[in-house]
Amino acid sequence: MSEEPENWARLHPATLAIRALERLPELVLGLPAAAYFIGDTGIVVALFLAGAGLAASMLFAFVYWRRFTYWVGPEQLVIESGIVNRNRRTIPFDRIQDVSLEQKLLARLFGVSIVRIETGSSGGDEGELDCVSRAEADRLRDRIRAYRAGNAEREYTVDEGKGEALPPLYAMDFRRLVVAGLFNFSLVFLAILGGVWQYLGSYLPAEYLDPSRWVGAYRKEAVGLISALSILSFAMLLLLVGIVTGLMRTIARDFGFRLTRTETGLRRERGLFTRTDVVIPLRRVQAGIVSTGIIKRLFGWSGLAVQSLGSDGNAGTHHEVSPLATSDELVPVLDELSMPLPPPARDFVRVSPKLIWRSWTQDGLALGIAVLIAAFFWNGWPLLLAAAPFLLIAPLLQYHAHGYCFWKDVLFVRRGFWRPRVTILPLAKAQSATLVRGLTQQGFGLATLAIGTAGASLASPLRILDLEEDTARNLLGERMLLD
Amino acid sequence: MAENRDSAQGEADRLAALDPRQKHVLRIRALLAGLVPLAMLAIGDVILNRELGFSLGWGIGLGIALYLFSVLLLPGRRYRRWGYRTGERAIRIASGLLVRRETVVPYDRVQHIDVSRGPIERAFGVATLTLHTAGSYNSTVDLPGLAIADANRMRDAIRAHIGQDLA
Numbered sequence: 001m002s003e004e005p006e007n008w009a010r011l012h013p014a015t016l017a018i019r020a021l022e023r024l025p026e027l028v029l030g031l032p033a034a035a036y037f038i039g040d041t042g043i044v045v046a047l048f049l050a051g052a053g054l055a056a057s058m059l060f061a062f063v064y065w066r067r068f069t070y071w072v073g074p075e076q077l078v079i080e081s082g083i084v085n086r087n088r089r090t091i092p093f094d095r096i097q098d099v100s101l102e103q104k105l106l107a108r109l110f111g112v113s114i115v116r117i118e119t120g121s122s123g124g125d126e127g128e129l130d131c132v133s134r135a136e137a138d139r140l141r142d143r144i145r146a147y148r149a150g151n152a153e154r155e156y157t158v159d160e161g162k163g164e165a166l167p168p169l170y171a172m173d174f175r176r177l178v179v180a181g182l183f184n185f186s187l188v189f190l191a192i193l194g195g196v197w198q199y200l201g202s203y204l205p206a207e208y209l210d211p212s213r214w215v216g217a218y219r220k221e222a223v224g225l226i227s228a229l230s231i232l233s234f235a236m237l238l239l240l241v242g243i244v245t246g247l248m249r250t251i252a253r254d255f256g257f258r259l260t261r262t263e264t265g266l267r268r269e270r271g272l273f274t275r276t277d278v279v280i281p282l283r284r285v286q287a288g289i290v291s292t293g294i295i296k297r298l299f300g301w302s303g304l305a306v307q308s309l310g311s312d313g314n315a316g317t318h319h320e321v322s323p324l325a326t327s328d329e330l331v332p333v334l335d336e337l338s339m340p341l342p343p344p345a346r347d348f349v350r351v352s353p354k355l356i357w358r359s360w361t362q363d364g365l366a367l368g369i370a371v372l373i374a375a376f377f378w379n380g381w382p383l384l385l386a387a388a389p390f391l392l393i394a395p396l397l398q399y400h401a402h403g404y405c406f407w408k409d410v411l412f413v414r415r416g417f418w419r420p421r422v423t424i425l426p427l428a429k430a431q432s433a434t435l436v437r438g439l440t441q442q443g444f445g446l447a448t449l450a451i452g453t454a455g456a457s458l459a460s461p462l463r464i465l466d467l468e469e470d471t472a473r474n475l476l477g478e479r480m481l482l483d
Numbered sequence: 484m485a486e487n488r489d490s491a492q493g494e495a496d497r498l499a500a501l502d503p504r505q506k507h508v509l510r511i512r513a514l515l516a517g518l519v520p521l522a523m524l525a526i527g528d529v530i531l532n533r534e535l536g537f538s539l540g541w542g543i544g545l546g547i548a549l550y551l552f553s554v555l556l557l558p559g560r561r562y563r564r565w566g567y568r569t570g571e572r573a574i575r576i577a578s579g580l581l582v583r584r585e586t587v588v589p590y591d592r593v594q595h596i597d598v599s600r601g602p603i604e605r606a607f608g609v610a611t612l613t614l615h616t617a618g619s620y621n622s623t624v625d626l627p628g629l630a631i632a633d634a635n636r637m638r639d640a641i642r643a644h645i646g647q648d649l650a
Contacts, residue, residue: 432624434584435585435586450621452619461619461620
């Protein structure tokens with residue numbers, strides 16, 4: 001408050017160019033819509049309107065840019081912004097949890113970067129500089145880090161040089177990237193296609209997109225097309241599309257993946273078009289999740305993510321720190337997190353086999369009720385019975401994939417048959433534990449142990465399902481209290 | 484260390500019961516909460532009678548039966564399922580009629596503590612102790628039905644624990 005900063009800085013001027021270029025696609029896509037509404041008077045008016053719109057938004061962006069200033073003080077960052085309502089935000093370096101850099105494709109061309117500053121407070125109180133030059137971004141981050149390192153009474157050598165010298169904890173070369181891409185089979189492409197289809201649909205006359213019209217007009221040809229061969233080749237095409245999409249997405253996201261140690265956390269850089277640079281402070285890591293797939297596992301691959309306390313209070317975040325790695329490659333990363341590698345599956349303690357009977361009872365009852373209700377309204381109710389085989393098999397798979405294991409002060413929980421994953425939870429990070437016994441479980445003498453961890457998604461807390469009640473009570477008493 | 488070992492034997496019998504006045508709080512809450520469904524069933528009764536020719540009294544009869552059940556029988560049962568025990572390092576809270584829950588919160592994981600009293604609770608001299616943890620599951624753990632003096636004493640005791648751990 002007392003010291004008035006003397007050297008206010010502005011965002012990089014390239015920000016304006018980026019804004020303009022970002023708006024262009026919207027305009028181009030909007031043109032047909034504008035032309036449609038304006039009708040025959042035509043494209044000239046539409047172009048004029050588009051140009052005026054662009055000019056207005058650029059003027060706004062320019063004024064905003066002029067009025068956006070920041071100042072890096074010895075102990076705080078001050079940001080002043082707002083055209084009419086001036087807002088001055090002071091972020092003390094002490095409160096900064098996380099500084100991350102993000103470079104989208106355009107930003108990379110201009111050599112600028114978005115700086116995001118996350119503070120521990122719940123939402124709202126965060127800072128964003130969009131965009132500054134890469135050098136300025138590095139300078140800002142180094143300054144904050146140096147301050148924090150100095151404050152923690154550690155050695156005050158800015159570790160940028162040191163960091164470069166150290167080999168990364170984990171990195172992906174192109175071959176690894178391709179392997180990861182092959183496992184990330186994805187049909188999201190079809191969803192995008194569907195979206196485009198819908199978008200175009202609002203401009204084209206409706207009957208062009210009505211499949212019944214096409215089938216009606218070419219009925220004979222349509223019937224002829226549906227042969228075993230055509231279905232097969234269609235499936236092959238889908239497979240190919242899925243593989244290619246998975247490859248492209250993975251390469252775009254994880255290109256140049258590098259994980260390094262900084263003095264406070266793990267630094268992850270990745271991305272082909274949008275390059276992100278995130279520091280995950282070790283203090284905020286709550287749990288580790290080693291996940292694999294039923295096929296991936298055969299090749300010995302698995303991925304590691306960490307569950308970290310979110311910057312916005314409760315909503316936690318999962319950060320991928322090694323998307324595809326062998327166990328040997330995971331060890332150095334886990335070492336930094338002070339977490340042990342999960343033991344092999346045979347070392348896990350199974351839950352009660354009554355889990356299977358409990359699920360069958362519960363699912364059977366649910367299915368029975370659904371069938372009863374459906375039988376009143378719907379002739380097709382026997383179709384519901386097709387679910388029965390799945391309901392019979394699922395609990396068997398679930399039982400075989402599920403287990404837990406304690407090692408020193410760490411709890412491992414294993415779950416999932418198709419996508420097996422192990423949660424690594426240092427007990428010091430367990431916030432609470434609850435024994436839950438539903439109606440069916442009471443009948444079987446079973447109990448589920450649910451463990452509250454910070455940063456977990458609300459929908460899926462860490463659970464050990466269907467333990468014998470005594471076992472569960474023992475775990476609750478002995479393990480959770482006496483960490 | 485050994486003091487927790489006995490926790491494996493039985494649950495409800497080793498846990499302290501809530502203040503008996505909590506039963507009245509639960510009953511009055513049920514009395515009020517049941518009014519809306521009761522009114523809806525009464526309206527439904529009339530509509531079914533006019534539109535579909537059901538004989539009058541089915542809906543309202545069912546409603547009154549459920550209402551009496553929830554006011555006369557349920558509060559006592561729910562009250563009996565509640566229990567708590569303050570150990571040396573953690574508090575254990577049990578509750579739930581159909582789905583039974585037993586939660587353990589170590590004192591050193593408590594972020595902050597509330598003691599709250601609604602109008603009904605005030606009338607009967609009880610309070611609710613709420614523990615906030617950092618976990619997203621169980622981010623708040625309620626222990627209702629404590630005599631106001633007990634609630635304050637427990638809050639101070641837990642707060643003292645938090646202070647110790649920081650020191």
